[in-house]
Amino acid sequence: MEMFKGYDPGKFYDEMFSENGVVRDHCAPLYEKFGKLDQRDFLTRKANSELYFLRQGITFNVYHDDRGTERIFPFDPIPRVMPAHEWEHLEAGLTQRIVALNLFLHDIYHDQRILKDEVIPRFYIEQAKHYRPEFRGVDVAADTYIHICGSDLIRGADGVYYVLEDNGRCPSGASYLLENRNALKRAFPGIFESLGVRPVDSYPRDLLAMLHHISPRRDGDPVCVLLTPGCHNSAYFEHCYLAREMGIDIVEGRDLTVVDKFVYMRTTRGLVRVDVIYRRIDDDFIDPVVFRKDSVLGVPGLMNAYRAGNVSLANAVGTGVADDKVIYYFVPKMIEYYLGQEPILPNVPTYLASEEADMKYILGHLPELVVKAANESGGYGMLMGPSATKDEIAIFRERIIADPRNYIAQPVISLSRSPTWCDGAMEGRHIDLRPYIIYGKDVKIVPGGLTRVALTKDSLIVNSSQGGGSKDTWVLHH
Amino acid sequence: MLSRVANTLYWMVRYVERADNLARLIDVNQQLLLDFESLDSERLRGFWHPIISSTGDEEAFSKLYDASGSDEVIRYLTDDSRNPNCITSCIALARENARTVRDQLSDELWEELNSLYLFSRSDEAHRLIDSDPPRYYENIRRSAVTFLGIAASTISRNEAWVFMDLGRHLERADKTTRFLDVSSYLPAGADGMEAISPGILHWTAILRSCGALGAFRANQLHIDARSVADFLIFEKNFPRSVRYCVERVDICLHLISGTPRGAFSNEAERESGRLLADLNFGSTEDVFAAGLHEYLDSLQGRFNHIGGEIFETYVLMPERILTSPGPKPPTLSEVAAWRQEQHQSQSQTPS
Numbered sequence: 073m074e075m076f077k078g079y080d081p082g083k084f085y086d087e088m089f090s091e092n093g094v095v096r097d098h099c100a101p102l103y104e105k106f107g108k109l110d111q112r113d114f115l116t117r118k119a120n121s122e123l124y125f126l127r128q129g130i131t132f133n134v135y136h137d138d139r140g141t142e143r144i145f146p147f148d149p150i151p152r153v154m155p156a157h158e159w160e161h162l163e164a165g166l167t168q169r170i171v172a173l174n175l176f177l178h179d180i181y182h183d184q185r186i187l188k189d190e191v192i193p194r195f196y197i198e199q200a201k202h203y204r205p206e207f208r209g210v211d212v213a214a215d216t217y218i219h220i221c222g223s224d225l226i227r228g229a230d231g232v233y234y235v236l237e238d239n240g241r242c243p244s245g246a247s248y249l250l251e252n253r254n255a256l257k258r259a260f261p262g263i264f265e266s267l268g269v270r271p272v273d274s275y276p277r278d279l280l281a282m283l284h285h286i287s288p289r290r291d292g293d294p295v296c297v298l299l300t301p302g303c304h305n306s307a308y309f310e311h312c313y314l315a316r317e318m319g320i321d322i323v324e325g326r327d328l329t330v331v332d333k334f335v336y337m338r339t340t341r342g343l344v345r346v347d348v349i350y351r352r353i354d355d356d357f358i359d360p361v362v363f364r365k366d367s368v369l370g371v372p373g374l375m376n377a378y379r380a381g382n383v384s385l386a387n388a389v390g391t392g393v394a395d396d397k398v399i400y401y402f403v404p405k406m407i408e409y410y411l412g413q414e415p416i417l418p419n420v421p422t423y424l425a426s427e428e429a430d431m432k433y434i435l436g437h438l439p440e441l442v443v444k445a446a447n448e449s450g451g452y453g454m455l456m457g458p459s460a461t462k463d464e465i466a467i468f469r470e471r472i473i474a475d476p477r478n479y480i481a482q483p484v485i486s487l488s489r490s491p492t493w494c495d496g497a498m499e500g501r502h503i504d505l506r507p508y509i510i511y512g513k514d515v516k517i518v519p520g521g522l523t524r525v526a527l528t529k530d531s532l533i534v535n536s537s538q539g540g541g542s543k544d545t546w547v548l549h550h
Numbered sequence: 551m552l553s554r555v556a557n558t559l560y561w562m563v564r565y566v567e568r569a570d571n572l573a574r575l576i577d578v579n580q581q582l583l584l585d586f587e588s589l590d591s592e593r594l595r596g597f598w599h600p601i602i603s604s605t606g607d608e609e610a611f612s613k614l615y616d617a618s619g620s621d622e623v624i625r626y627l628t629d630d631s632r633n634p635n636c637i638t639s640c641i642a643l644a645r646e647n648a649r650t651v652r653d654q655l656s657d658e659l660w661e662e663l664n665s666l667y668l669f670s671r672s673d674e675a676h677r678l679i680d681s682d683p684p685r686y687y688e689n690i691r692r693s694a695v696t697f698l699g700i701a702a703s704t705i706s707r708n709e710a711w712v713f714m715d716l717g718r719h720l721e722r723a724d725k726t727t728r729f730l731d732v733s734s735y736l737p738a739g740a741d742g743m744e745a746i747s748p749g750i751l752h753w754t755a756i757l758r759s760c761g762a763l764g765a766f767r768a769n770q771l772h773i774d775a776r777s778v779a780d781f782l783i784f785e786k787n788f789p790r791s792v793r794y795c796v797e798r799v800d801i802c803l804h805l806i807s808g809t810p811r812g813a814f815s816n817e818a819e820r821e822s823g824r825l826l827a828d829l830n831f832g833s834t835e836d837v838f839a840a841g842l843h844e845y846l847d848s849l850q851g852r853f854n855h856i857g858g859e860i861f862e863t864y865v866l867m868p869e870r871i872l873t874s875p876g877p878k879p880p881t882l883s884e885v886a887a888w889r890q891e892q893h894q895s896q897s898q899t900p901s
Contacts, residue, residue, distance in 0.1 A: 126668070127661050129649065303650040316653035327552050338553045340709065340806065340864045 075107050075114065076491065079498045085231050085488040086500060087152055098155040098548055101267050106150060118149050118493065121259040130251050130309055145248060146541030147255060148492045152503060152523040159519060159547045162225065162233060165417030166507060167515045168407060170221050173240060173394050174511065175410040176403075177217035181208050181390060191409050192402045196426075199477050200399060201447045202241075202392025204355065206362070210379050212388045213286040214512075219386040220279070221509040222246075225417070225521075227488035234420045234485065236504065237400055239449075240391040242352050245542075246275055246508045247310035249522040250317075252544040268549040270519040275508065276317035279350070282512030283318075286384040287347045294347035296320045297337060299328070301353050301369045311352050325353075330373030333380040348384045349374075355389050397446045397480045398424055421483055425476035434472065434481045438465050441481040443472065456532070458484055487532055490543065492525055502526045504534050505545065520545030551709045557865045558651045559710055560717035563701075565644035566663070567718050569637045570694035571725040572627055574759045575601060575732075577687035582755040583620070598623040600735030604728045607635060628679060628686075629670070637690060638670045656704035659697065666693040709806060716802035716860070723795035724853045727846040729759045730782050733775070734843035753778045760790045779842060780834045792849060793829040799856065800826050806864070818859035825852050 081089040088099045095103045106114075125131070125144040179186050180197055181204075187194045197203055222243025224236040253272050257264065280296070287294030300311040302324050315322035327337050328346065336343035351358060357367040362375040377383045393399060401422045404415040423430035423441075434441060438457050445453035455468040472479045489500035507521030523543040524534035534540040579601055583594070599618045602611050605627070614632060615622040629638040645667040652660060669675055669689060678686035698718070705711045733752060753773045757763040762781065765788050770777050785791040800811065800822040807815045814820040837845045 127664055128657065129652070129660060129664050303646070308649070309652070312649075312652035321552055321555075322653050323552060324554065327554050340551055340553055340556050340713075 075109055075111065076103065076498050079491060080500065082489065082500050083229075084486055084500065084502075085227055085229050087227075087488055087490040087503070099153050102151065102153055102546075105263050105267075114149075114493075117259040121147060121149060121255040124255050124258055125251070128251070130248075145536055146527060147252060148501075148525055148527075148541055148543045149256060149259060150491050150493060150498070151256065151544040151546045152490050152505075153546045153548065154520065156548055156550050158233075161416070162507065163517055165233075165235075165415070166221075166223060166509050166517055168411065168413060168416050169223065169235065169238070169403065170218060170509050170511050170515060172403065172407040172410050173221070173238060174215070174217055176406045177388075177391060177394060178215050179410075180393065181210065181217075186406070186409055189409070191405055192399075196396075196398055196402075196477070197393065200393045200396045202355065202390070202396065204390035204393075207379075207390050211381070213288060213381075213384040216286065216511055217388040217391050218394065219282055219286065219388075219511050221511070222506050223509065225505045225507065226420070226485055227505075228485045229488075231488075233417060235403070235417050236420055236485075237397065237449075238394060238403070239506075240394045241354060241387060243506070243508065244307045244310055244352075245506055245522045245524075246518075247313040248542055249508070249518070249520070249545070250275060251313070252522075252542060256544045267546070269546045270549055272518045272520065274516075275510075275518045276314060278510045278512070278516040278518070279314065280318040280320070282510050282516075283320075283348045283350055283386060285512040286386060288381055288384055289347045295337075295345060296348040296350065297323045297328075297346050299323055299325070299349050299351040299353055299358075299371075301325075301357070305352075307352065314350075320350075325367075325369045325371045328371045328374070330371060330377050333373075333377045333382050335371070335374060335377045335383045346383060348386065350386050355392060358385075358389070392447075395447070395449075397422075397444055398426075398477065401480065420485055423481045425472050425479040425481065430481075431472075431476060434479075435469060438469060438481075440483065442484055443468050443479055443481045446478045446480060456484070484532070487526075487534075490523070490525065492527070492543070494527070494529070499529070501529075502532050502534070503543070519547035551713075553865045555651050555654060556709065556713045557861065558647045559654065560713045560860070562644050562647035562651070562663075563714040563717040564721040565640040565647065566694050566697055567721040568635065568725070569640035569644065570691055571722070571729075571759075572605075572635075572637050572640070573687040573690040573694070574761065575729060576624060576627055577684060577691075578755050578759045580620075580624075580683060582751060585751060594619055596736070600732045601627070603735040604732045605635065606728075607633065624679075624683070629676075641667050641670045641690075654710050656700070659700045659704055662693065662697045662700055666690070666697065669693070712802045712805045716799060716806075719795040719798040719802070720853055720857060722790055723792050723799070724850060726760055726782055726790050726792055726795070727849050727853075729756050730779060731843060731846045732756060734846070750774075757782075762788060762790060775842070776834050776838070779837055783837065784829060784832065784834070793826075796822060796826050796829055803860075816859065816863040818856050818863055821852060821856050821859060825849075825856070 079089070081091070081093060088096060088103065090096055122144060125147060131144050176186065186192050187197060198205075218240040220243060222239040222245065224239070225233050226236050227233050250272060283296040284294055287296070296318070297320055298311055298315040298318075300308060300322055302308070305311070311322055321337065323337055329336050329338065329343065331343070335346045335349070337346050353369055356364045358370045359372060359374040360367045360370050361372050363370070374383070375389070378385055378389065400419065401424055404419055407413055407415045423434050425431050425434055434443070438455070439460070441457045443455040443457070448454065455464060457465070487502040487504060490503045491498045492501040494501065503523050503525045505521050505523050507517055510516045523545045524536075525541050525543055526532060526534045526539065527541045528539045531539065579597060583597060595618055598620050602608050602618060602623055610633065611618070611623075611626055614630070615626065626633055627636050630636050631639065633639060634643075645663050648655060648660060648663050675686060675689075678689070701714060705714070733756065736752065750773050753775070754763065757766050757773075757778060760782060766773075766778070766781050770781065781788065781791065783792045786793060788794055800819070803819045803822055804811050807819065809815040809819060812823070814823055840848070
């Protein structure tokens with residue numbers, strides 16, 4: 073096969089080839105179709121898909137660039153393929169996880185049984201940066217806190233899927249998942265035929281159904297809006313995309329006003345009441361009266377309306393506590409505690425710096441470990457032990473000792489790889505997977521998710537801010 | 551629809567229309583010069599200076615440039631980023647507005663505007679401005695017209711459309727008066743044919759700038775000040791005449807409010823109705839009695855008034871609650887606070 077000539081799966085778990093270089097069964101049809109392409113033809117189609125992204129304005133803004141440069145999120149046309157049984161396993165595990173996370177959030181914002189029973193030490197919660205004690209005792213619609221979750225999954229050399237983190241605040245990227253599929257369909261029409269790939273287009277419908285489900289209004293159709301920080305936000309394209317797909321208004325903070333604990337939007341015909349807000353603004357910015365006083369993005373008084381139960385937010389306020397990487401450590405325990413079940417998807421083994429034995433281990437093994445700050449994301453605030461310099465390790469050692477509550481460490485997982493087009497040849501690149509889990513009346517997960525790929529050779533960091541791109545993800549019918 | 555969205559759509563279309571009109575104006579003037587054999591720099595100035603004066607940017611221009619020869623004026627009106635009203639600035643603003651209401655636009659419509667924007671910033675565009683200006687301006691015009699065509703065939707005839715139509719016609723009315731006003735700034739004997747007033751070549755150029763030459767010829771034989779002014783101001787059926795545009799503005803305003811034509815429910819409607827009556831019943835006698843430039847100047851003032859009232863009525867003021875339950879209206883201070891925010895820069899980014 074011309075396109076895959078000389079491809080070396082390496083010593084990693086390769087999504088397409090088994091150890092001895094044989095194509096995995098579920099990838100065989102894809103291997104056939106792509107393998108036969110003429111390279112020039114392939115490159116033209118690849119360039120067309122990039123042009124599609126550029127012309128559609130599917131770009132992210134580069135902050136601190138005065139010329140307003142926009143870049144496309146790099147897209148690799150070789151899809152990642154997943155057989156049906158693998159997906160069923162992930163689906164079950166993710167469902168179990170979001171149910172447990174929501175029970176946990178309800179618990180810590182009400183009775184705190186899990187703390188009283190000493191399953192999680194109280195001080196971990198009380199010192200969590202995004203814990204919102206002022207919302208204890210506040211009931212939220214459908215008792216659900218995380219309505220949209222973007223858990224990151226990785227696959228180790230053993231082929232096992234692990235949960236790397238849960239994003240229970242404002243996970244982004246779902247629009248890329250949908251547009252990657254559109255771009256691939258345009259660039260390679262016909263390639264989907266006979267391959268039995270499950271469609272992903274139900275996402276906006278599922279999202280809207282969930283928003284309707286949590287509406288506090290029972291008379292008539294609810295008014296749902298998407299609240300964006302504005303067009304200079306790096307995810308603005310996604311906000312517009314999802315609002316349009318759902319057919320709801322996209323609003324900025326200044327479009328909304330609160331009158332007597334009800335939220336209204338300013339229209340050409342007067343004020344119209346809003347029932348559900350799909351907010352893409354973090355807690356910190358959402359209401360300057362309650363949180364950051366200097367926020368110009370939020371809506372003054374929104375929290376009063378929310379507490380009064382007159383408006384629902386997706387996701388609820390206070391979910392950030394579950395994104396804390398120390399709290400992540402306890403998710404398998406939550407599953408056992410609330411559901412009485414074994415976790416279906418394991419966590420990556422994690423050491424907590426504030427536990428004495430773990431701390432000792434961490435400090436003794438820094439060059440082998442990945443160290444992460446508990447509340448950073450996007451590949452920031454972390455130490456990759458094996459590639460770090462002595463100085464970097466020394467800096468992190470000091471930081472960990474000074475503030476153990478805010479650091480965790482994990483062994484380096486060499487993420488699975490997928491064939492990726494890299495400047496003239498197919499090479500293996502590390503990938504992860506972010507599925508989007510919607511918790512409304514039931515749990516809905518669009519098949520697959522966003523596969524992110526570290527385009528830099530040997531890099532394990534897939535974040536778009538650090539040289540990452542993405543691929544289409546194919547979940548097969550069988 | 552959201553007030554902010556209505557305002558943004560309105561401005562998006564105004565900026566596209568403005569870029570289109572500037573492209574016409576420069577292109578026609580450049581071509582006009584080809585009809586003259588040799589022009590010294592002083593006489594060239596005589597052709598380009600009126601263009602700057604008519605756009606109302608004379609003061610800003612003279613701060614940036616010492617001379618007002620063709621190169622300077624063309625640069626200033628085409629792609630000088632210091633000029634917020636130049637073609638590339640208008641395109642960038644139109645596109646920026648489109649971006650903030652992307653969910654309201656069809657994919658094709660966004661793509662066209664985004665492509666125009668990408669073109670205006672491309673190396674190809676910069677090369678064309680120097681080597682083949684007619685091609686450059688034609689690209690701009692074609693894309694602007696395509697944009698309007700796609701809008702007309704893909705946007706539902708709802709409030710969004712009406713606000714866009716409103717913006718387009720208000721901008722167009724203003725630009726037609728400015729094209730006509732170019733004649734007021736011509737120095738004596740500029741085209742070498744008449745000593746005091748602009749000659750046939752100039753009136754022809756003005757008609758061409760408005761895309762009106764063919765339509766004009768179908769009705770008229772003589773090209774002179776009166777006939778051209780009459781056509782561009784009072785013609786009932788030509789889509790760039792002031793009267794036609796003001797009638798569209800009046801129709802749009804009444805569609806938005808639901809008030810019957812001939813009545814009014816806000817200041818914008820009142821002023822558009824009054825202006826339309828003046829145009830319906832006016833004549834070139836009134837125009838030349840007042841002086842062409844003075845008359846056009848007062849029209850522009852009235853357009854601005856209408857624009858300001860539209861903003862007051864639909865963007866600043868909507869504080870009436872429509873749905874039950876009906877809590878008290880917000881206090882004045884809230885309105886004031888919101889106004890403040892309106893004046894803040896739009897460049898809010900999360901930290």
